[in-house]
Amino acid sequence: MVDWLTMTIQVASLAMAGWCLVSTFRDQPMVVPHLVGMGLLWLLVLGQVGATVVTVVGGDRPAETAMFVSYLATVALLPPACAVWGFMERSKWGPAVIAFACLILPVLFVRLEQLWNPVA
Structure with missing residues (x-):
């Protein structure tokens, strides 16, 4: 995983x-x-996911690979799923969905970092 990313x-x-x-x-x-902000955030997340996949394919793997991959899939799917849900909700609760995500x-x-670099 790329720490600065x-x-x-x-x-x-x-x-x-x-x-x-x-x-x-503000009831907006x-x-x-x-949506643009979520799109930019999603691009950053996809960059991290791509870099991590390249590293895993290269042979560097965490101890709990299945758990790590499930977390990685979750972070890749969370921003677009919540952006769609938030945009469909045309009340003040649309931005609340995004804020929660x-x-x-x-x-x-943090959990991905813990799985990637376990404390001995």
């Missing part, structure tokens, strides 16, 4: 969560700039 994803995800929470508290629906994403990356 993981940190960038976590910071961007938390910033996106804050932005969407402000929109939720999800708009196109929210963006608060979950950094936790998933």
Whole structure:
């Protein structure tokens, strides 16, 4: 896993969560700039997933490979799934769905890092 990319994803995800929470508290629906933000976040996530897949195919694997792959699939699918769900919800709760997903994403990356570099 690329450490600086993981940190960038976590910071961007938390910033996106804050932005969407402000929109939720202002009773604003999800708009196109929210989708653009989620798209950029998803591109960062896909970059990390791609780099990790290349590393795993190259032979460097975590001890719990099946668990690691399931977490990796979850982080790859979470942003687009929640962006679609948030955009379909035309009330103030659309941005809340995105904020929730963006608060979950950094936790998933912490768990991926724990699986990748287990403490001996």
